[in-house]
Amino acid sequence: MTHATTPDILNRLKRAQGHFAKIVQMVEEGRDALTIAQQLQAVVRAVDKAKVALVLHHIEHHLEEATGPLPDETRARLAEMAEITKYL
Incomplete structure (x- = not known):
């Protein structure tokens, strides 16, 4: 499974x-x-969240690829890093 086809990212996109499509309508x-500007902003936020999910998945995937299965403590730290990205 590639990063772009993970269910979460695909569903967000x-x-x-x-x-x-509704905005075009x-x-x-x-x-x-x-109203249109507000809806466009919602789409921008949704795409940004998909981008963050893609990058975080990429980081986690390649960490595991390089080091083997990640311990729970490392996964918890990654979750903290993911949480703080919403402030970027």
Whole structure:
């Protein structure tokens, strides 16, 4: 399984894709700019979260590849690192 096909990342991207399609429809219908901008911001956040999930999965995968199975303590530290990335 590649990083891009992990279920979590794929689900996030598919949700963003569906949401974006609805925004295109809103533009075609002439909806107001404020509503469209708010919805666009939601898609941007969803794509950013998918990107973070992809990068974190990549890091964890290659750490395990280089060192073997990760101990629970290391996984806990990685989870802490993942948690703090929401503030980037």
